Amino acid sequence: MEKTLNWREYIITRLIKASGYSAIIFVLLIFFFLLREGVPALAEVPLSALFSVRWYPIEGDNFGILPLLTGSLIVTLGAAIIAIPFGIGTAVYISEIAPRWMREILKPLVELLGGLPSVVLGFLGILVLAPFLRRFLDLPTGLTAFTGSLLLGGIAVPTVVSVAEDALDAVPRAYREGAWALGATRWQTIWRVTLPAARSGVLTAVMLGIGRAIGETMTVMMVTGNAPVLALSLSSLFSPVRTMTATIAAEMGEVSNGSTHYHVLFFIGMVLFLISLGVNIAASSVVFRAKKRAERILS
Amino acid sequence: MKKRFALLVLLFIFTASCSSSASTNSSSPQATAYIQNKGSDTIVNLALAWAEKYQDENPGVRISVTGGGSGTGIAALLNGTVDIANASRQISADEIKLAQSKGIQPTEFVIARDAIAVIVNPENPIAQLTLQQVSDIYSGKIKNWSELGGEDRPIVRLSRETNSGTHVYFLENVIRLGDKKNKTLFSMNTLLLPSSEGIIAELRDNPNAIGYDGLGYVPTDGTVKVIALAKDANSPYILPSIETVNDKSYPVARDLYMYTSGEPKGAVKDYLDWILNSTEAQVVVGKLGFVPIK
Numbered sequence: 001m002e003k004t005l006n007w008r009e010y011i012i013t014r015l016i017k018a019s020g021y022s023a024i025i026f027v028l029l030i031f032f033f034l035l036r037e038g039v040p041a042l043a044e045v046p047l048s049a050l051f052s053v054r055w056y057p058i059e060g061d062n063f064g065i066l067p068l069l070t071g072s073l074i075v076t077l078g079a080a081i082i083a084i085p086f087g088i089g090t091a092v093y094i095s096e097i098a099p100r101w102m103r104e105i106l107k108p109l110v111e112l113l114g115g116l117p118s119v120v121l122g123f124l125g126i127l128v129l130a131p132f133l134r135r136f137l138d139l140p141t142g143l144t145a146f147t148g149s150l151l152l153g154g155i156a157v158p159t160v161v162s163v164a165e166d167a168l169d170a171v172p173r174a175y176r177e178g179a180w181a182l183g184a185t186r187w188q189t190i191w192r193v194t195l196p197a198a199r200s201g202v203l204t205a206v207m208l209g210i211g212r213a214i215g216e217t218m219t220v221m222m223v224t225g226n227a228p229v230l231a232l233s234l235s236s237l238f239s240p241v242r243t244m245t246a247t248i249a250a251e252m253g254e255v256s257n258g259s260t261h262y263h264v265l266f267f268i269g270m271v272l273f274l275i276s277l278g279v280n281i282a283a284s285s286v287v288f289r290a291k292k293r294a295e296r297i298l299s
Numbered sequence: 300m301k302k303r304f305a306l307l308v309l310l311f312i313f314t315a316s317c318s319s320s321a322s323t324n325s326s327s328p329q330a331t332a333y334i335q336n337k338g339s340d341t342i343v344n345l346a347l348a349w350a351e352k353y354q355d356e357n358p359g360v361r362i363s364v365t366g367g368g369s370g371t372g373i374a375a376l377l378n379g380t381v382d383i384a385n386a387s388r389q390i391s392a393d394e395i396k397l398a399q400s401k402g403i404q405p406t407e408f409v410i411a412r413d414a415i416a417v418i419v420n421p422e423n424p425i426a427q428l429t430l431q432q433v434s435d436i437y438s439g440k441i442k443n444w445s446e447l448g449g450e451d452r453p454i455v456r457l458s459r460e461t462n463s464g465t466h467v468y469f470l471e472n473v474i475r476l477g478d479k480k481n482k483t484l485f486s487m488n489t490l491l492l493p494s495s496e497g498i499i500a501e502l503r504d505n506p507n508a509i510g511y512d513g514l515g516y517v518p519t520d521g522t523v524k525v526i527a528l529a530k531d532a533n534s535p536y537i538l539p540s541i542e543t544v545n546d547k548s549y550p551v552a553r554d555l556y557m558y559t560s561g562e563p564k565g566a567v568k569d570y571l572d573w574i575l576n577s578t579e580a581q582v583v584v585g586k587l588g589f590v591p592i593k
Contacts, residue, residue: 058461131504140453140507225490250460256374
């Protein structure tokens, strides 16, 4: 009897261990696949062409990825500016301020919003938001980076809210009671006690939200106009841009396996991967540092 | 309106995802032949209509039709995943070279004709343009409608994505005016939209915009305005229609193709024979806004 139990235990621990390692293995495999398919682009296209400003992949060496890179960055930046305050604000409201019945309505609603397919938001964008923005802001066209940012912000908000709300919820009640006992107002408690205590979770929420925004494809492809123009100034926010994700989605179906264009598309995928890796490393190093300081104070 | 919205939904999903598939499987259990048909988004509605009609008459045959663009269709033919590739442009020299390296001899069939219509918002007072003017608009030389005698509005250029056969055709025959040495490209701030419906939706709303699309996709209900084109300043301005395409007076018309690898055999051959020779197949062509080959 004891033997079978040991044996079963052995299998179960191994299975759990394997699934833990598999996540690492999958990421490594994906990265190696991207490297294998993307690195040849560096040999096939001169670096000066790869980092030029003209993207017209079906002819000549027009493989300039700078417009795509700046396009993705400006749309994501816009989305972050919208999603971070809105998301954290909503999370604070749900977890700290809203009465219980309100919380019970709001939380599932936000999660429902998170489950909305991005293609549906894209439709809203193309049929309602883009025409409205064109008239309201008097733009040449409503298919702009800003339209994409607004929708991506909307897509990122539920992610930010649900993760940040969980983090705020996990802050022990004693912290707040302590602050109130010292005479802090509600706002002071939220801003000086609860939010800093939940800092790592809130930061994770922000990073996940940004990750969701930069990786989003369908919506941006439908509403940003996809014109590969270098986006460097604020005015670029109100003109069409082409993002890396939309480029890969729109063009991957067409390329023949192993062509230069194919390798360049994978190279773009690699750049995208490195960006989200960078964001994650930056986030976790901040969280790590914060934790070390907290430990120092406690010891 | 509801129907158009649904079509818009469908087209976006079809053209934007590579797994797009609009199969028209007949419910007959004893299918004897399967034909995979993929390629040009310009032809996809026509190919679907043909496939439906043909399957009604031949319950043993199942035809699956997918869009994605001419390049996608030809790439699939060369990879051996489809039997018939639809293309709105002729196969390129590079693609033939690639085919030969894989031991495939693509066979070409002209299945219908199509005209590309240049379209604007109905509020736009411009009604006619020369090809040179359209070329200058798309290459970025002309930036404002007032330069053409229109209102003082910036020009917003709309185009299909680079994987569309319509895009390549327009580049070669309108922007470069058929001159092979001409290396003019689309202006960088041309909006590349992933579907025909996306272009129509933006044109319907935006008086600054100019776009182009296959005549078969241009709505005839007056929500967009078709521009009359002239080869040069001395030629007459002609509106695209079945008559003007067939008598070759409209300057931007083209043949539509199907490609098979090698000479078609069996069910594929029967299907192509039906498309090319039966009157009912060519009647479908006319109904969808294309021009029958005879």
